[in-house]
Amino acid sequence: MMQTFDAIRARRAVRLYQDRPIPQEDLERILEAGRRAPSSVNQQRWDFVVVTGRDRLKQLSRVWRGGRHVAGSAATVALVTPLVDDPDARESIGFDLGQAAMSMMIAAADLGIGSAHSAVRDKDLCRRLLKYPQDRTCDYLIALGYPDDRPIKPLRNHKRRSFDDVVHKGSW
Amino acid sequence: MMQTFDAIRARRAVRLYQDRPIPQEDLERILEAGRRAPSSVNQQRWDFVVVTGRDRLKQLSRVWRGGRHVAGSAATVALVTPLVDDPDARESIGFDLGQAAMSMMIAAADLGIGSAHSAVRDKDLCRRLLKYPQDRTCDYLIALGYPDDRPIKPLRNHKRRSFDDVVHKGSW
Numbered sequence A, B: 001m002m003q004t005f006d007a008i009r010a011r012r013a014v015r016l017y018q019d020r021p022i023p024q025e026d027l028e029r030i031l032e033a034g035r036r037a038p039s040s041v042n043q044q045r046w047d048f049v050v051v052t053g054r055d056r057l058k059q060l061s062r063v064w065r066g067g068r069h070v071a072g073s074a075a076t077v078a079l080v081t082p083l084v085d086d087p088d089a090r091e092s093i094g095f096d097l098g099q100a101a102m103s104m105m106i107a108a109a110d111l112g113i114g115s116a117h118s119a120v121r122d123k124d125l126c127r128r129l130l131k132y133p134q135d136r137t138c139d140y141l142i143a144l145g146y147p148d149d150r151p152i153k154p155l156r157n158h159k160r161r162s163f164d165d166v167v168h169k170g171s172w
Helices: A004-010 A024-035 A054-063 A065-072 A087-110 A123-130 B004-010 B024-035 B054-063 B065-072 B087-110 B123-130
Strands: A047-051 A075-082 A114-119 A136-145 A167-169 B047-051 B075-082 B114-119 B136-145 B167-169
Touching: A004 A087, A004 B004, A004 B024, A004 B087, A024 A047, A024 A075, A024 A087, A024 B004, A047 A054, A047 A123, A054 A065, A054 A075, A054 A123, A065 A114, A065 A136, A075 A087, A075 A123, A087 A114, A087 A136, A087 B004, A087 B087, A123 A136, B004 B087, B024 B047, B024 B075, B024 B087, B047 B054, B047 B123, B054 B065, B054 B075, B054 B123, B065 B114, B065 B136, B075 B087, B075 B123, B087 B114, B087 B136, B123 B136
Parallel strands: A047 B167, A167 B047
Antiparallel strands: A047 A075, A075 A136, A114 A136, B047 B075, B075 B136, B114 B136
């Protein structure tokens, strides 16, 4: 396990995984990190559907062409939310969900576990596989697994805009 | 500093702050945690405007009646994003922004610093104060400061839906 800031700097998108399961206790810790995330008026407009098992993961990976890594993951968490039309509500649910996702990914990095998002384009397939009600939707998956390339360690290079470009002191 | 999972469990909404500044190095670490957050196609559709100084914070606290705690914060980070209409893009920006916010709040908790969101209702006032361009908007502030009630420690009770209610194994 790592110091917090090391885990934050170590998190990176990992899409190639070892064929090695995540211990139940560690998977539950990751989910617990998501469950504790803050949300607007503490509404917790989310459910987490955890998929394991190679066949199920392969099926789930077909919800988007950019989600092939889900097939090789040790576990993938589907972020299920209320299906709403109002753009303000959608933005707010998105923000809350991003907080839950980030909490899970940092908790995963702390355990040496990599993570990567996938969008969900084939909503019908996703619903058929995961069996959530008609008044819910799923726009994001978080794939998890031990990296097959290199261990999870704090990154020096991370392809981001420079600090001085992003951060404005006092005003723009 | 804390182990990662302790910082995740210690983060809570803190709205009463000591009148004590955050050292520059620690504030920069919190912003760095946000800068490193992942985003859709690494677009980083965000700028962080950091406000300090009691008078400026008092002015900024007037952007929403639920943002009074900003006035007493040691620093507040305004999350500025492109102003877009498309609901899918708004949800996606919201998700990315939530990831950046969570990363900052966990990094803050690790340093014993509390945090709390505010929405922004008076968009004109926020723009006048922070001087960002017309093609940007700000929907969220993150206030930061040392808690005036009790230290930042892992929480046992956190008013969340139960683990078994939130987490579904395999399918709904």
